[in-house]
Structures are given as C-alpha cells and as structure tokens.
Amino acid sequence: MAKTSELESGTFAADSDCHITYEDQQKINKFARCNARLEDIKDELKTKENDLQNLQDAEDEMMIALDADEKVPFMVGEVYIMKSQDEAQEAISQQRTVLEEEKSTLSGKASELQEIMTQLKADLYAKFGNNINLEADED
Known part of the structure; x- marks a missing residue:
C-alpha cells in the first residue's frame, strides 16, 4: 500500500490509500520515461528551429552585404573555407533540407510519445482518479 509517495513523474495525494500493483508501477515508470524523452x-x-533561423539570417546577410562574385568564409566542421556566393547558398540550402528532415522526424517521434502518454494517463487516472498527478509542473 502506498500512502504518501512520489513515483518518478506521478505523485499521490497524502490522504490516499491506493494499492499500487507492479503493472501500475510499470505504467507510471513508462509515463515518466516518455515524458522525459x-x-x-x-x-x-527548439535547437533545430534556431539553426534554421540562423541559416536564413546568414543567407539574407550574404545577399545584402556581398557582391555576386565575392567569396565568403563558410564553416565546414571546425574550419572555414572560402566559397562563392552560389556555392554558399547551395550549401545553406542543403543544410536547411537536412535540418527540416530531422525536425520532421523529431515531430513524428513527439507525436508517438504523446499518444502513448495519453493512453497511459487515461489508464492511470481511471484507476487512481485524483490520487495521482501526471501533469507537468508549471514553474
């Protein structure tokens, strides 16, 4: 029996007298792992969106500040190489495509996790009602 306990992401009310089975604990743990992920x-x-915005800003600045035949320093790994404006725009476009694909993949994973968490929430709230809190703290 659990009276006052915190189970990873689920917390129980102080006056509750709920029996927590192994299966319930597994669901709570799975919810916590999904929530963390x-x-x-x-x-x-958020990082990918910032990177995309930085690429857009770099492209805009390059268009404004440079003549078409000027070379620009372009970072590859940890070194800078000189590229023509067309080559730099091509490289930026390729990076943007990669970032958008990664962002799309991450969004799909987030949706899958949210579906799993919604089901787990429904199961746990059905059993424990107001005795468990699976909502994120808004600090």
Whole structure:
C-alpha cells in the first residue's frame, strides 16, 4: 500500500490509500520515461528551429552585404573555407533540407510519445482518479 509517495513523474495525494500493483508501477515508470524523452525532443526541436533561423539570417546577410562574385568564409566542421556566393547558398540550402528532415522526424517521434502518454494517463487516472498527478509542473 502506498500512502504518501512520489513515483518518478506521478505523485499521490497524502490522504490516499491506493494499492499500487507492479503493472501500475510499470505504467507510471513508462509515463515518466516518455515524458522525459518528450522534453528532450522539444529541446531538440527548439535547437533545430534556431539553426534554421540562423541559416536564413546568414543567407539574407550574404545577399545584402556581398557582391555576386565575392567569396565568403563558410564553416565546414571546425574550419572555414572560402566559397562563392552560389556555392554558399547551395550549401545553406542543403543544410536547411537536412535540418527540416530531422525536425520532421523529431515531430513524428513527439507525436508517438504523446499518444502513448495519453493512453497511459487515461489508464492511470481511471484507476487512481485524483490520487495521482501526471501533469507537468508549471514553474
């Protein structure tokens, strides 16, 4: 019997007298793992969006500041190489495509995790009602 306990992401009310089975604990743990992974994916998505915006800004600045025949320093790994404006635009376009594909993949994974979490929430709230809290803290 669990009276006052915190189980990874699910917390129980202090006055509850709920019996937690092994299966329930597994569901709570799975929910916690999914929730943690979802937060990681959200952070990765935010990073990808920032990277896409940086690429757009770089492309805009390059168009404004340079003549068509000027060479621009372009970072490859940890070194800069000189590329023509057309070559740099091509490389930026390729990077943008890769980032958009990665972003799409991450969004799909986030959707899958949300579906799993919705089902787990429904199961756990059906059994424990208001005695469990699976909502994220809004600090």
